[in-house]
Amino acid sequence: MHILFLTDNFPPEVNAPASRTYEHAREWVKLGAQVTIITCAPNFPQGKVFEGYRNRLRSVEDMDGIRVIRVWTYITANEGIYKRTLDYVSFMLSAFIASFGVRKVDVIIGTSPQFFTAISAFLVSLTKRRPWIFELRDLWPASIKAVGAIKDGPVLSALQAVERFLYQRATRIITVTHAFREELMARGIDGSKIDVITNGADLSRFQPLERPQKLAQSLGLENFFVAGYVGTHGLAHALETLLEAAAILQADQGTSHVRIVLLGDGARKPALLKLASELELKNVIFIDSVSKADVPQYWALLDVSIIHLKRDPVFTTVIPSKLFECMAMGLPVLHGVEGESADIVRREGVGETFAPQNPGELAAHLARLANSPATLAAYSENCLAAARRYDRKALASAMLDIITRTA
Missing domain, CATH: 3.40.50.2000 (Glycogen Phosphorylase B;)
Structure with a gap:
């Protein structure tokens, strides 16, 4: 089985989305799946490309058997809603274009927190005529409203409408908490297509250590x-x-x-x-x-x-x-x-x-x-x-x- 996974965070970035995606994909490869990741040049959270990488139109690397395709994006620090939105939209478009070079895909996954990646996954699923999974890691845009980055108004309403559309059109939704599942069901999303896979830890890497x-x-x-x-x-x-x-x-x-x-x-x-x-x-x-x-x-x-x-x-x-x-x-x-x-x-x-x-x-x-x-x-x-x-x-x-x- 060939899994195409879209995420704008991936190692060597060390935040939670990057770690979850990498650790899952590594295990899927061990279990016999073929995994292709489409991501961007590592830059989170400072908006500076990590040493050894460049913000190119396209580059390919192998990471523990995972094929990693990195695409160009508009890069900015993790601050400012409008610049960050440009970052998200640029990845959405670049990831969609890059997907045409990935052949014989069985399923597409797009992960949040922001849902522009999920939009790209939805579009890829249409062109490839394959099912797609929305991995829901955050209730976005509710979370950016909670920190005051966006206020009630037409922009928020538009984002919420896109959010509802994606939930409805996803073949399946995998959330990281039971509370997310309950929230989606309360909004009228069919609970039978929502699964919960919580976060966890890589026990081979995180284990008790003496103080260094x-x-x-x-x-x-x-x-x-x-x-x-x-x-x-x-x-x-x-x-x-x-x-x-x-x-x-x-x-x-x-x-x-x-x-x-x-x-x-x-x-x-x-x-x-x-x-x-x-x-x-x-x-x-x-x-x-x-x-x-x-x-x-x-x-x-x-x-x-x-x-x-x-x-x-x-x-x-x-x-x-x-x-x-x-x-x-x-x-x-x-x-x-x-x-x-x-x-x-x-x-x-x-x-x-x-x-x-x-x-x-x-x-x-x-x-x-x-x-x-x-x-x-x-x-x-x-x-x-x-x-x-x-x-x-x-x-x-x-x-x-x-x-x-x-x-």
């Missing part, structure tokens, strides 16, 4: 309790909450041994650096994005991971993929996201939840856990037990079964 002492020393983190956020610094993540919590901890003599690390890049990073300077924070360390291969070493620096999203009803339907990577690493979480993902944290006993955008509550959790090694050890043990239920290999196999039935 040389790295800790280079960052000045020796003999400290280290909490950290790893991921995109975007509008949706409201990371000002972490800095405000750090200010509370810095003012308390009893938490002078606590440090907070923020690793990654994104639209809000300059503002976060400015705020940290204004608050004169000495207990916060910013680290730029690192390669996918190095991410586990930085997870291993932490005693507890902080996962956070803005407080908005839209984000109650989201399950951040880093939650599963933390489980696989045996890393307890402080979870500032409401809804389905918080239910997982509580059900699996892998950490504690706090109200999003509540720095006082976050600071109180950090202060207590920094002096509770037994509690952290129990959470860590639960993490490792739970991770086996979210093994990316098993999830990829389940998704391939759905794809095969659809084809």
Whole structure:
């Protein structure tokens, strides 16, 4: 079977869509499928093409048996709705054109968050007369409305109309949360064509590691309790909450041994650096994005991971993929996201939840856990037990079964 997969994020990018697509496709190849990925030159989130790549009209590479076709796009940083939309539309068109060079396809998959990629997948399915699957990773455009990037009006209404059209015309929809499925069914989409394949973790790559002492020393983190956020610094993540919590901890003599690390890049990073300077924070360390291969070493620096999203009803339907990577690493979480993902944290006993955008509550959790090694050890043990239920290999196999039935 030949799967044509359209995604505008793919390794060496390290965000959640890139990791999910690569890890699934790698397993599908091992299971005997032929997989062709159409993507763009890696540039997320800074809008700068990664070293060793160029923004060409077309280039082809092999990655673990996956044929990867990279196409030209308008590249911009992950900020500004209009420039980002140009980026999305350019990929939609370039991916559609590139698809004519891919022969004997059995099924087409287009993945979100934004749905211009899904539009391209729909168009490809028409030209090739093959079924197509909408992999729904985000309720877009609701999520961009939630962060204030777009307001109610004719533009939003038009986007919502396109969204409904794609849901209706998709042969199948694969969502990453049960809440997404329920939301689509509430909108009148046939539930019999919606499947759920949650995010997970690559257990061969994410596993418990000793704290890397040389790295800790280079960052000045020796003999400290280290909490950290790893991921995109975007509008949706409201990371000002972490800095405000750090200010509370810095003012308390009893938490002078606590440090907070923020690793990654994104639209809000300059503002976060400015705020940290204004608050004169000495207990916060910013680290730029690192390669996918190095991410586990930085997870291993932490005693507890902080996962956070803005407080908005839209984000109650989201399950951040880093939650599963933390489980696989045996890393307890402080979870500032409401809804389905918080239910997982509580059900699996892998950490504690706090109200999003509540720095006082976050600071109180950090202060207590920094002096509770037994509690952290129990959470860590639960993490490792739970991770086996979210093994990316098993999830990829389940998704391939759905794809095969659809084809």
